[in-house]
Amino acid sequence: MGYFDSRHPTLLSDPVDHRDHVRGPSSAEVTLVEYGDFACPSCREAYGVLKGLLPRLPGVRLVFRANPRGHLFPLAPLAAEAAEAAGAQGKFWEMHDLLFENQDRLSEETILALGRGLGLDAARFEDELRRHVHRDAVHAQEVSGWHSHVLSTPTFFIDGVRFDDALAALPTALGREVRKAEQAHLVFREARVETTDEPRRVSITAGPHHFFSDLPPFEDGSDAGPSPYDLLQSALGACTAMTIKWAAEREHLPVTRVQVRLTQARTPTGHSFRRSIVVEGDLDETQRARLLRVAERCPVGLTLTGGISLDTRLVIDRSVEEAGEESFPASDPPPWTSGRES
Numbered sequence: 001m002g003y004f005d006s007r008h009p010t011l012l013s014d015p016v017d018h019r020d021h022v023r024g025p026s027s028a029e030v031t032l033v034e035y036g037d038f039a040c041p042s043c044r045e046a047y048g049v050l051k052g053l054l055p056r057l058p059g060v061r062l063v064f065r066a067n068p069r070g071h072l073f074p075l076a077p078l079a080a081e082a083a084e085a086a087g088a089q090g091k092f093w094e095m096h097d098l099l100f101e102n103q104d105r106l107s108e109e110t111i112l113a114l115g116r117g118l119g120l121d122a123a124r125f126e127d128e129l130r131r132h133v134h135r136d137a138v139h140a141q142e143v144s145g146w147h148s149h150v151l152s153t154p155t156f157f158i159d160g161v162r163f164d165d166a167l168a169a170l171p172t173a174l175g176r177e178v179r180k181a182e183q184a185h186l187v188f189r190e191a192r193v194e195t196t197d198e199p200r201r202v203s204i205t206a207g208p209h210h211f212f213s214d215l216p217p218f219e220d221g222s223d224a225g226p227s228p229y230d231l232l233q234s235a236l237g238a239c240t241a242m243t244i245k246w247a248a249e250r251e252h253l254p255v256t257r258v259q260v261r262l263t264q265a266r267t268p269t270g271h272s273f274r275r276s277i278v279v280e281g282d283l284d285e286t287q288r289a290r291l292l293r294v295a296e297r298c299p300v301g302l303t304l305t306g307g308i309s310l311d312t313r314l315v316i317d318r319s320v321e322e323a324g325e326e327s328f329p330a331s332d333p334p335p336w337t338s339g340r341e342s
Contacts, residue, residue, distance in 0.1 A: 024061030270307025
């Protein structure tokens with residue numbers, strides 16, 4: 001499906017793990033998995049592109065999985081096993097590079113000579129190739145490619161999604177993914193929390209912001225800052241208001257202001273939040289229902305699981321548009337309208 005419809009991408013079947021050969025930092029924001037063939041001219045072209053590209057993208061790590069096409073390139077399986085044999089001696093990527101750089105003169109003799117040139121234990125290297133010690137490891141990578149619907153070599157997956165464009169578009173795609181990852185770091189910033197000399201007060205640093213969380217005096221605190229319950233409630237309220245406003249702007253709904261009121265309580269079955277939302281704007285019932293559904297998909301709200309219930313009400317406040325109309329029964333006006341104090 002992914003090959004024909006970008007809305008249904010083809011996904012990497014086996015995630016990257018300790019068995020993989022990885023070039024680049026483990027902390028890289030973006031992972032590029034290549035299914036390649038050391039004897040394939042197109043893979044050699046891709047090698048040249050990546051060799052020049054990856055140093056400019058330190059946020060990308062490369063994973064290479066062998067997918068030798070022995071029916072097209074008779075030396076491909078042996079070359080893949082040679083890379084694994086070199087990897088067993090800590091020289092996978094050195095052999096990876098040499099195989100591609102010497103592809104035009106690839107032969108069994110060349111492969112053995114490349115191993116000797118790397119300073120490998122030549123006797124071990126040649127013995128493992130002769131006995132096909134690494135054939136199963138190569139075959140496991142082939143099976144992984146088959147389940148990932150690899151159609152040809154090279155085939156790339158960017159963060160687990162198959163890249164179905166031309167090789168020339170790969171640098172742009174990787175750059176876009178790195179930028180997305182960097183932007184995500186600006187949203188999902190690290191928080192650091194440390195205890196203080198006060199019994200319940202903790203110091204919180206979130207991005208560039210610093211504040212304290214504490215408990216009320218009757219719980220051995222000094223109320224120097226919001227409690228953990230306050231913070232959770234505030235996070236839910238802030239996320240709700242932002243989500244509704246964002247949806248209204250995206251769908252061009254006439255929303256001028258959003259107010260969220262939250263209360264919480266312990267219940268016999270767990271913890272309960274009640275969330276009332278007042279939206280100012282001239283909205284009809286269909287639009288109100290739409291915003292209520294949006295509120296219920298607030299990311300923070302979706303994380304509240306495990307015995308936590310969330311009851312939501314949303315009403316439309318048209319007071320701005322209806323300022324000239326009475327909003328209370330004429331038979332029971334509030335005291336301030338007649339000069340009486342309550």
